[in-house]
Amino acid sequence: MSLFSHFDYWVMIFLAMAGLFIVIARGNLIKKLVGLGIFQTSVYLLYLAPGKIVGGTAPIIDAAFKVYSNPLPHVLILTAIVVGVATLALGLALVVRIREAYGTIEEDELLRHEAPDAGGESRP
Amino acid sequence: MKRDMVLRVVAKLLIPFILLFAIYVQFHGDFGPGGGFQAGVILAAAMVFYAMIYGLDNARRVLPDWLVESMLAAGVLLYLGVGFAGLLLGGNFLDYFVLDRDPVAGQHRGVFWIELGVAITVCGVMLKIFYLFAARGQDEA
Amino acid sequence: METLIVNTLLSLMVVAVVVLARTRNLFAVIVLFGLYSFLMATVMVALDAVDVAMTEAAVGAGISTVLMLGALHLCRSEEAKPAHKPWLPLAVTAATGLVLVYGTLELPAFSDPAAPIHTHVAPRYLEDGPRETGIPNVVTAVLASYRGFDTLGETTVVFTAGAGIIALLRRRRRNSRDGT
Numbered sequence: 001m002s003l004f005s006h007f008d009y010w011v012m013i014f015l016a017m018a019g020l021f022i023v024i025a026r027g028n029l030i031k032k033l034v035g036l037g038i039f040q041t042s043v044y045l046l047y048l049a050p051g052k053i054v055g056g057t058a059p060i061i062d063a064a065f066k067v068y069s070n071p072l073p074h075v076l077i078l079t080a081i082v083v084g085v086a087t088l089a090l091g092l093a094l095v096v097r098i099r100e101a102y103g104t105i106e107e108d109e110l111l112r113h114e115a116p117d118a119g120g121e122s123r124p
Numbered sequence: 125m126k127r128d129m130v131l132r133v134v135a136k137l138l139i140p141f142i143l144l145f146a147i148y149v150q151f152h153g154d155f156g157p158g159g160g161f162q163a164g165v166i167l168a169a170a171m172v173f174y175a176m177i178y179g180l181d182n183a184r185r186v187l188p189d190w191l192v193e194s195m196l197a198a199g200v201l202l203y204l205g206v207g208f209a210g211l212l213l214g215g216n217f218l219d220y221f222v223l224d225r226d227p228v229a230g231q232h233r234g235v236f237w238i239e240l241g242v243a244i245t246v247c248g249v250m251l252k253i254f255y256l257f258a259a260r261g262q263d264e265a
Numbered sequence: 266m267e268t269l270i271v272n273t274l275l276s277l278m279v280v281a282v283v284v285l286a287r288t289r290n291l292f293a294v295i296v297l298f299g300l301y302s303f304l305m306a307t308v309m310v311a312l313d314a315v316d317v318a319m320t321e322a323a324v325g326a327g328i329s330t331v332l333m334l335g336a337l338h339l340c341r342s343e344e345a346k347p348a349h350k351p352w353l354p355l356a357v358t359a360a361t362g363l364v365l366v367y368g369t370l371e372l373p374a375f376s377d378p379a380a381p382i383h384t385h386v387a388p389r390y391l392e393d394g395p396r397e398t399g400i401p402n403v404v405t406a407v408l409a410s411y412r413g414f415d416t417l418g419e420t421t422v423v424f425t426a427g428a429g430i431i432a433l434l435r436r437r438r439r440n441s442r443d444g445t
Contacts, residue, residue, distance in 0.1 A: 010366055028342065028345065038285075045312075051314075054268060061394070061401045071403040081321055
């Protein structure tokens, strides 16, 4: 195992963890959704990378080529991307409704709002 | 953005090509990169582009709400219809080999209608989502 | 050469994500996310996933950026200064990342032709797919024919998400009618 044989997996894991960090550490709901999107898309790459063969070509069969990359991850991720954007839009719709109901999309303020008696009524 | 001359002219020049590309991607998906998912999204992107430059009301006149909402369901129903067509012709659910006397031609026929169904649903959903967000923005303004 | 291109593009993505995590202006965050998506589409081309790259460029960089900007316009928000120091989340993500890296050590090396992924299901599709379905693009053949049931499910999920968004955002018209 040379140093670079797994380098791109590690970079993809870093991207996924950066997304997870944004989801956990940032309070703004739109930023959280962006973090979720980064996590999700880095998983796409983690899926596609093992299917690649260096020197191969895209899996469109032609007599001129012998080596093709693996088509199966492509199929799975292709549908996942479109489903991903539909669910992202669903999340954004929820954020818009939260903003209309509470006037804020910051998690801390929302929690204060929801607290039974501490700050709920005192907010303007 | 409605009154910007440059944007309007560029949009008018580009949109036919985007639509043509979407149709190419849809029907050439068997032989090159492409297919229903991509074509549906590109089609929706062309309409979103139109709506951003010429205004949501004009876009709604081109593709009215009832049509977009029926596209949502029509695509899935078309897909299911191909599945049941396979059943009716004596095969399994989503079995394309029975759709034509020649199995390979049957595959082509099945894939064609399925990709069309996928494109219709994806385009409808993307457009509907955009319409809803944009209409909310208009109401607030 | 191909590996070098992939690694360079991935490093650019890391830069985009690190800047994104540190930016608090949400408009800039969304534009950076679009940039990240375009870089990802380029990586996908380098990984031979041309169908996926086309989808990612149209969906990730196009439609989802527009939708996020639309939502941002409705929320008119700037991210607040974080109240806590981010040490705990940083520790959690670092620990998770280390476990995942440990997991990759047993994986076959990048682009190893003898890896199990290349020796089992895929050769069947690559060899028999064009003959059985008459479709040279194996991705389309598998998507629409071999795994048609799977795609039916995905289409239904997209449909359901659309229906959910309609249910969430369409109340406006009834409100305005009630108001008058």
